[in-house]
Amino acid sequence: FLANGSTIYSQPQPQPQIVHSTTRSNTMPSWRGYLPIKFESTTLDQYQMTPHFSQKVFLGGIPSELTEAELLLVLRKFGKCNIKWPKNNGINHNMPGFCHVVYRESRSVAELLKHCTRQQRSTIDYFLHIHILPTTTGLSIRTTRFKPIQVVPWNVKDNVYVMQQDNMSNNETSYKDWSRTIFVSPLHGKMTAFSLSTIMSNVFGAVLMAQINTDKYGYPTGTGTVLFCDSHSYMRAVAAGAIDIKCDCFHKLLDIDPFLRENEPCAFCPLIADLFCRNFHCLRSYCKQCWINRHGSKPL
Ligand SMILES: [Zn+2]
Ligand SMILES: [Zn+2]
Structure with missing residues (x-):
């Protein structure tokens, strides 16, 4: 030894x-x-199947000019929910560009997806088009625009x-x-x-x-x-x-x-x-x- x-x-x-x-x-x-x-998932949109969505959904590509209040206003059309920002958000004052939204009920997620456009690849990509209001202060930008936010749901049957x-x-x-x-x-x-x-x-x-x-x-x-x-x-x-x-x-x-x-x-x-x-x-x-x-x- x-x-x-x-x-x-x-x-x-x-x-x-x-x-x-x-x-x-x-x-x-x-x-x-x-x-x-x-x-199944390659042949059917997930929201058309019996929904087994997690109440938690990933949102990506959030436009920086969108405020949290504006985002919540859109998301709450589909049900009661809260936004969970990435943990280090306190350091950064800008919108981080992605977050999770947690709905109280999973059927709100199915409702949200119904209002998304879909891109079928090997998996389905969902996009929610958010109406960005014209800027009223400063520069004279008067155009209204729609910006896509990526919506990534999770099917709990995949766990x-x-x-x-x-x-x-x-x-x-x-x-x-x-x-x-x-x-x-x-x-x-x-x-x-x-x-x-x-x-x-x-x-x-x-x-x-x-x-x-x-x-x-x-x-x-x-x-x-x-x-x-x-x-x-x-x-x-x-x-x-x-x-x-x-x-x-x-x-x-x-x-x-x-x-x-x-x-x-x-x-x-x-x-x-x-x-x-x-x-x-x-x-x-x-x-x-x-x-x-x-x-x-x-x-x-
Ligand atoms: Zn050994
Ligand atoms: Zn031992």
């Missing part, structure tokens, strides 16, 4: 925190193609997708096998549980279920989990550590981490783990002491 190992334990113990190994494989797996979309239903018993607990679950981030806003599971199964192997993590409105928070059918696919994904996704909608690098529960125990003793070895032949959680016992004192 290492002589200088004792210095680690004389220091005050930090709060248990999962620290991931930065050792990732040299060859970054990649996926190229059209963003996989469930068949979970079970891929391999046939192979499964109805046992609920089989969907909670953390030993075959990965954590992915940051997800692009257009990525559904269906597209996530399709891409992951194409690259790493059969997927049982994918889930998009959400806030209290059922709206994505930018992370997700994927449960693989077998541990070999799981190990391939964790050993890769990342995946490069380039599709018609976006190009994004996703980090892949093993899903670790809070207070995950060390694989070799009852202590709480704070390290995870990403080596393909290891792939286990360790407390600091067991890590040093098995890997030496080298930094990660």
